[in-house]
Amino acid sequence: MSRPRRKLHRNRAPGPAGRRAHPAPASGGGTAGRGGVRPVALASQAAGAGRAGTKRPANSIDTGRWAKPPVELAMHGLFLLCGLLAVAAVLFMTVYMVASGGPVIAKVGPGAFLFGRTWDPEKMRFGILPMILASLAATFGAILIALPTGILAAVFLAKLAPPRVAAVLRALVDLLAGIPSVVYGLLGALLIMPLIFRLQTALGLPTRGSLLAAILLLVIMILPTIISVSETAIRSVPAPYEDAALALGSTRLQSIFKVIVPAARSGIAAGTVLGTGRAIGEAMAVIMVAGNAAILPELLKPVRLLTASIPLEWAYSGGLHRDALYGIGLTLFVFIMIINIVLNRMLKKGGVSLDS
Amino acid sequence: MTMEAIRTEAVRAGDVRLYTEDLHLHYGDVHALKGINMEIRGHHVTALIGPSGCGKSTCLKTLNRMNDVVPRVRITGSVVLDGEDVYGKAVDVTVLRRKVGMVFQAPNPFPMSVYDNIAYGPRVHGIRRRIVLDEIVERSLVGAALWDEVKDRLKKPALSLSGGQQQRLCIARALATGPEVLLMDEPTSALDPISTLKIEELMAQLKRDYSIVIVTHNMQQAARISDYTAFFLLGELVECDRTDRMFASPRDRRTEDYITGRFG
Ligand SMILES: Nc1ncnc2c1ncn2[C@@H]1O[C@H](COP(=O)(O)OP(=O)(O)OP(=O)(O)O)[C@@H](O)[C@H]1O
Ligand SMILES: [Mg+2]
Numbered sequence: 001m002s003r004p005r006r007k008l009h010r011n012r013a014p015g016p017a018g019r020r021a022h023p024a025p026a027s028g029g030g031t032a033g034r035g036g037v038r039p040v041a042l043a044s045q046a047a048g049a050g051r052a053g054t055k056r057p058a059n060s061i062d063t064g065r066w067a068k069p070p071v072e073l074a075m076h077g078l079f080l081l082c083g084l085l086a087v088a089a090v091l092f093m094t095v096y097m098v099a100s101g102g103p104v105i106a107k108v109g110p111g112a113f114l115f116g117r118t119w120d121p122e123k124m125r126f127g128i129l130p131m132i133l134a135s136l137a138a139t140f141g142a143i144l145i146a147l148p149t150g151i152l153a154a155v156f157l158a159k160l161a162p163p164r165v166a167a168v169l170r171a172l173v174d175l176l177a178g179i180p181s182v183v184y185g186l187l188g189a190l191l192i193m194p195l196i197f198r199l200q201t202a203l204g205l206p207t208r209g210s211l212l213a214a215i216l217l218l219v220i221m222i223l224p225t226i227i228s229v230s231e232t233a234i235r236s237v238p239a240p241y242e243d244a245a246l247a248l249g250s251t252r253l254q255s256i257f258k259v260i261v262p263a264a265r266s267g268i269a270a271g272t273v274l275g276t277g278r279a280i281g282e283a284m285a286v287i288m289v290a291g292n293a294a295i296l297p298e299l300l301k302p303v304r305l306l307t308a309s310i311p312l313e314w315a316y317s318g319g320l321h322r323d324a325l326y327g328i329g330l331t332l333f334v335f336i337m338i339i340n341i342v343l344n345r346m347l348k349k350g351g352v353s354l355d356s
Numbered sequence: 357m358t359m360e361a362i363r364t365e366a367v368r369a370g371d372v373r374l375y376t377e378d379l380h381l382h383y384g385d386v387h388a389l390k391g392i393n394m395e396i397r398g399h400h401v402t403a404l405i406g407p408s409g410c411g412k413s414t415c416l417k418t419l420n421r422m423n424d425v426v427p428r429v430r431i432t433g434s435v436v437l438d439g440e441d442v443y444g445k446a447v448d449v450t451v452l453r454r455k456v457g458m459v460f461q462a463p464n465p466f467p468m469s470v471y472d473n474i475a476y477g478p479r480v481h482g483i484r485r486r487i488v489l490d491e492i493v494e495r496s497l498v499g500a501a502l503w504d505e506v507k508d509r510l511k512k513p514a515l516s517l518s519g520g521q522q523q524r525l526c527i528a529r530a531l532a533t534g535p536e537v538l539l540m541d542e543p544t545s546a547l548d549p550i551s552t553l554k555i556e557e558l559m560a561q562l563k564r565d566y567s568i569v570i571v572t573h574n575m576q577q578a579a580r581i582s583d584y585t586a587f588f589l590l591g592e593l594v595e596c597d598r599t600d601r602m603f604a605s606p607r608d609r610r611t612e613d614y615i616t617g618r619f620g
Pocket of ligand 1 (some may be wrong): 386
């Protein structure tokens with residue numbers, strides 16, 4: 001309804017209103033298809049003119065101006081443009097990744113590429129299974145440690161810590177979330193690696209970068225995001241839930257872990273996905289502690305994650321080797337999408353939902 | 357008879373389940389309750405009335421110690437339930453709150469299934485066996501006059517129920533811990549007239565098994581459903597008496613003004 005009315009008022013301004021009124025039927029639906037909105041506009045103009053005469057009463061809500069002022073329309077256009085731009089960027093990236101990474105996978109053979117155990121560009125062996133497994137192990141290992149730790153920390157900040165302590169800690173956590181990952185890499189190299197070296201020496205293993213070091217580093221990197229998003233989620237659980245739980249005779253901790261945390265579940269899931277996505281995509285810090293040997297992952301042996309090969313080998317790669325790096329890029333792209341979907345499914349299952 | 361005399365007589369006769377004695381409560385600098393002496397009789401409905409901000413909710417919450425979680429709260433005097441001081445040193449508040457259940461102004465079911473909402477209290481108190489829980493859930497829902505409406509959707513989210521059903525669910529949830537006293541803070545103020553009527557009818561049944569304290573802003577409601585009424589004003593208990601007597605011939609001028617609608 002609002003569309004034809006708007007047109008109506010634009011057309012109304014010049015000339016007598018009723019001149020072409022009679023031929024157009026008031027139905028509108030049939031005429032709209034042919035000449036845009038114009039005939040409909042005239043039709044409802046006629047109806048309007050017939051009802052109220054040519055003059056509007058002074059206090060009419062029918063102001064005769066456009067229902068949507070130009071600024072509003074322009075902003076609409078701008079928002080639409082930005083939205084389309086974002087969608088286009090994603091689409092373009094997807095197409096580009098598939099176009100540049102696809103052919104090499106086809107050439108090497110999807111089986112040999114994804115499930116080949118040897119990555120040796122000089123011998124033209126491009127199997128990335130060790131990297132896929134290493135990435136999976138590092139990701140899920142890190143989540144396994146970071147999620148419970150992060151939830152406990154978030155609960156502490158949101159519910160248990162004295163307000164002042166919480167304020168200081170919260171600021172620190174937010175600060176940690178913003179630190180560049182290379183700095184985390186340094187931290188890993190300085191603190192985590194020596195500890196693991198000791199363990200390796202004790203077990204008679206060579207002291208090298210390792211999966212364990214990568215996992216611990218990732219834990220430190222994803223924790224701030226998990227804590228900060230989870231805390232927000234926990235704090236936004238409506239107070240009446242807690243009141244009800246307490247009034248039923250729960251202890252404080254029961255009310256937190258049986259009511260509040262479950263109610264905050266989808267927010268916690270979002271935090272985990274966000275933190276994990278950031279950490280997986282991160283190459284630099286992990287390269288510094290992982291050892292980067294493309295062998296099947298073991299906890300205390302060097303591993304190479306999917307992200308590592310690209311920065312490590314890009315500069316001297318060429319030909320099929322460079323194409324294979326594109327292939328890894330595509331794999332990583334799909335990998336992160338799958339992890340996001342899986343995490344969302346796992347964590348949100350059984351959470352708050354009004355439709356089920 | 358003075359209030360003091362009525363009071364001691366009733367306590368001695370044994371029909372007072374719960375009473376407060378010189379109860380003062382401060383929220384920081386706000387003196388919210390000023391020496392409340394009030395008694396709640398077993399198997400009756402006691403209504404707390406009074407203008408907004410006079411301390412009704414505060415007084416209600418002292419009865420199951422829901423004020424404990426408020427920061428900077430200070431309470432003196434005593435609340436006595438079946439001869440024991442609720443604020444005594446050795447009191448376990450979780451046991452107290454199991455005995456003294458509470459229903460809030462706005463329905464606040466947990467974002468879980470209908471079943472899990474009701475089973476929450478018993479589970480927290482250590483009941484795990486499915487048959488026992490099933491039995492409690494059914495009994496509580498029947499008690500809250502909700503069973504017929506939800507028996508086929510126990511696994512559905514509680515938030516998918518209507519507002520009136522949600523409030524009865526909250527009553528059922530409170531019944532599931534096996535309380536003896538039920539506190540209700542304006543339980544019908546967020547509900548439509550039909551749901552309100554259902555809950556009022558429900559209270560008439562519930563008082564056979566429970567002692568009920570209800571805060572209400574609705575004079576007609578207080579007159580309809582309560583046996584005793586306590587009138588609060590500016591943190592003081594002005595008058596506490598049988599409802600019929602108080603509404604027919606209030607002893608205090610301020611009570612009369614309030615119930616006849618001259619202020620508040
Ligand atoms: N958590 C709190 N912190 C500080 N002051 C409070 C708190 N809760 C209540 N008060 C104050 O205590 C007084 C009594 O409040 P209370 O909620 O008991 O009133 P009420 O009689 O229930 O009012 P209403 O009918 O509006 O619900 C008010 O002055 C209120 O501002
Ligand atoms: Mg209140």
